[in-house]
Amino acid sequence: MGSHAAPNRRPRILFVSFGLLLLAALLVVPRADGAPRPADACRATGTELPRGDCGPFWQVLAEDFNGDDVPLGGFSDCDHRVDTSAAYCGGLSGTYRDNWWAYPTGWRDTANERGRDVVGVYHPEDTVSVGRAENGDGRMRIRMWRPEDGGPVHAAAVVPRAVMQMAYGKYSARIKVTRLAPGYKSAWLHYGGGCEMDHPEGEWTGTITAFHHPCGGGEQGYYPSGDDWTEWHTVSTEWTPGHVRFFVDGRQTGHDTRNVPDRPLSWVLQNESALEGPGAAPGSSAELDVTWVAAYAYGWK
Template sequence: MRRILATAGLLAGLLLAGLTAPTAEAAPTWNLRFEDYFNIPVAKGRFTDCDHSHDTPKAYCGGLTGSVRADWWAYPAGWPDTATQRHYPVGGYYDPATTLWISGGQLHIRLWRGASGSVHSATVVPKAMMGQRYGRYEERWRVSKAEVGYKSAHLLWPVTNGGCSEIDFPELEWTKTIAAFAHPSNCGQQMGVDTGKRWTDWHTSVIEWTRGRVSFILDGRTVGTSTDHVPNTAASWDIQNESALNGDRAALNSSAQMDIEYVKGWSWS
């Protein structure tokens, strides 16, 4: 089962657990590996045929061309999202063809539910950032249309070790506030922080992950740092958006949208 994440109902008991204020130390050295400002338009309906070599740098979507095909992969159509895997009353299935497009210098992610059936979810993955241990992960985004029943978990998903060793930021439902989580490699209690900020404003979020330390930065301010059981296994950066996990249910004939201006990724040395 993929991408099994914490529910919002657990958040209150986890806030600030294992998180510390940052301390003075030598700045890490970051090496830029990937950046995309979404200057190449891609029409809706082109993120198709994505079930090739999934979860590896050789993955691709056959409906894409050129540098976009070389740079990006999406979860294939029909994969269940976390709510569906958990058998929640309203869950979703990934459907990149109807949820993803690029225009006006932005990647648009529109999740939706029709007159019946499941949510149509979306996750994109920058292939250059697959299977990397440690790094810096930055994106600028906002939720331009928030509706009950939709959420994000932009996460570092471990190549091995199942759901342990996971790092999530930004996460939680789009009608709530933005949170961050770190899951230790030993599958123990996760650590989390609620930033108190709303999804509907423009934000720049950063995960900085080095040996024994993970920091969460929002709009230039460090909102949490963990040094307790920090993951040490290679992970891929999955920009995941799906059905709510806090009990909210997306209404029939509803939709919600996130827009991303850029993403950047660095390795650590």
């Protein structure tokens, strides 16, 4: 658990041909071996929230967190119609209540199943908030922490309601770990029915990686990007029939066709205690900031 009079005709033809070549160049980026590598369908690489449809994807969520603030405590009372598209957090209001849900307080994170010395428990009420950075940028802040007494890590998993229980689509966000400490990780994922796609995943002290666990079993697909969590990156997953592709800053880092899910799954922005390396120290904390989230349905053409 854990994304194109006759003497005047010749120049016009040359111009169109050049335009097509330029478009082709924009749609691919070179691999190290010189072969072209597919680019993110929306070319979502910059700091600004992408808006509008692109390729075979139509946008169903565009969130830049520049609206109302949500202080700590807002993501509370989330135990309503859980794991369905009707799930909600009673502590939220307005568009945030309409658009977001979180794993309820008390649910246990993945480390509990792995026999780790340090495990986590989901506490959205004291880990998730929305507000402005010093530069005025709206952000969702996910600050996980471990109590001074050495209890479980307070973890957080938030879920965009617009794409709960949806088959296929494109899922993008711009993220950065702004406070680093050992013992904390992310595994943003789609999973269910023996299928799992994870991106971005990894301990925050390492680098961003993607994984694909084919439906029904088989060797996992492992796609390291080499990109550091502590820098701003745009991460995207494009899930279409028979294909899953992973991107960092518009660069394809992985592609798999083996038993790709064909059933509706939810996108879970899961953040939890580490599964590798040292556990979080008592009294420590770490933070992931999300400056925008965009999600798209597939197959409108």
